[in-house]
Amino acid sequence: MVNCKVLAIANQKGGTGKTTTTVNLGIGLAREGKKVLLVDADPQGDLTTSLGWPEQDNLSVTLATQLEGIVADREMDSHAGILHHEEGVDLIPSNIELAGLEVMLVNAMSRELTLKNYLNEVKRGYDYVLIDCMPSLGMLTINALAASDSVIVPVQAQYLPAKGMTQLMKTIGKVQRQINPALKVDGVLLTLADMRTNLARVTAESIRQNYGRMIKVYQTVIPVGVKAAETSAAGQSIYRYDKNGTVAKAYASFTREVVRDGERQRNKAEPSRSR
Numbered sequence: 001m002v003n004c005k006v007l008a009i010a011n012q013k014g015g016t017g018k019t020t021t022t023v024n025l026g027i028g029l030a031r032e033g034k035k036v037l038l039v040d041a042d043p044q045g046d047l048t049t050s051l052g053w054p055e056q057d058n059l060s061v062t063l064a065t066q067l068e069g070i071v072a073d074r075e076m077d078s079h080a081g082i083l084h085h086e087e088g089v090d091l092i093p094s095n096i097e098l099a100g101l102e103v104m105l106v107n108a109m110s111r112e113l114t115l116k117n118y119l120n121e122v123k124r125g126y127d128y129v130l131i132d133c134m135p136s137l138g139m140l141t142i143n144a145l146a147a148s149d150s151v152i153v154p155v156q157a158q159y160l161p162a163k164g165m166t167q168l169m170k171t172i173g174k175v176q177r178q179i180n181p182a183l184k185v186d187g188v189l190l191t192l193a194d195m196r197t198n199l200a201r202v203t204a205e206s207i208r209q210n211y212g213r214m215i216k217v218y219q220t221v222i223p224v225g226v227k228a229a230e231t232s233a234a235g236q237s238i239y240r241y242d243k244n245g246t247v248a249k250a251y252a253s254f255t256r257e258v259v260r261d262g263e264r265q266r267n268k269a270e271p272s273r274s275r
């Protein structure tokens with residue numbers, strides 16, 4: 001696809017809903033008719049488990065294999081290892097081998113661009129590539145930011161995230177200045193919100209106050225839901241596991257926001273097509 005959009009789902013804080021968002025935004029986009037590739041860029045392999053491959057150590061080709069091939073400048077079948085989930089998305093899986101690869105990257109030529117170089121070989125067939133980042137700002141996350149058009153930042157609505165956000169924004173700024181000037185922050189997604197309290201609203205206001213107009217907070221807020229915590233073990237999206245629940249409705253609405261943003265950005269980039 002000429003207009004493939006690469007999105008990093010990133011926050012160096014753990015447990016903010018990155019993996020859950022990657023699964024349900026990805027499958028949400030597939031349900032809107034988009035061709036979607038999900039990339040597990042976390043050696044914990046949570047995305048791979050969440051999509052139904054808990055025995056990830058048995059996978060013969062993973063993201064680590066492909067990146068190692070790029071580092072070693074070896075001829076590879078770049079589509080080898082891509083898995084197909086029954087809800088219509090593809091996945092480049094990961095397991096703990098990716099941790100060793102991160103160490104190897106430090107001494108590699110174009111070390112920040114290894115993931116970008118790999119994705120350039122596979123993204124052609126997709127409308128969206130979503131990268132589930134690990135909870136750190138190390139070399140793999142830098143690779144994800146270098147390979148992306150935009151970042152979405154899931155933030156737990158319960159916590160005022162000022163300090164962690166500053167660190168993340170500094171890293172994004174550095175990547176924009178030194179590696180990927182076109183990188184955008186599409187927005188902050190408030191997750192795990194207890195809808196009985198006002199905390200989501202307070203957190204959204206705090207982000208707007210601290211980051212001004214620089215960062216958009218998505219209209220949709222993802223509520224806490226018991227069923228949402230069970231989807232990972234079931235290897236299913238929330239749309240299949242609990243299709244009438246509030247979390248499924250919220251992720252469907254968030255997906256529509258992301259599609260609208262994509263259309264707006266495309267029309268801006270190609271004004272003649274919007275007339």
Ligand SMILES: Nc1ncnc2c1ncn2[C@@H]1O[C@H](COP(=O)(O)OP(=O)(O)OP(=O)(O)O)[C@@H](O)[C@H]1O
Pocket residue numbers: 013014015016017018019020021042046133134135191192222223224225226228229230232247
């Ligand atoms: N809306 C929700 N309602 C209830 N539980 C949720 C919801 N979203 C995520 N969870 C649960 O919260 C935990 C953290 O979510 P998730 O793994 O998506 O976060 P993460 O940011 O990817 O974590 P890590 O930083 O460890 O990679 C998981 O146990 C997940 O099942």
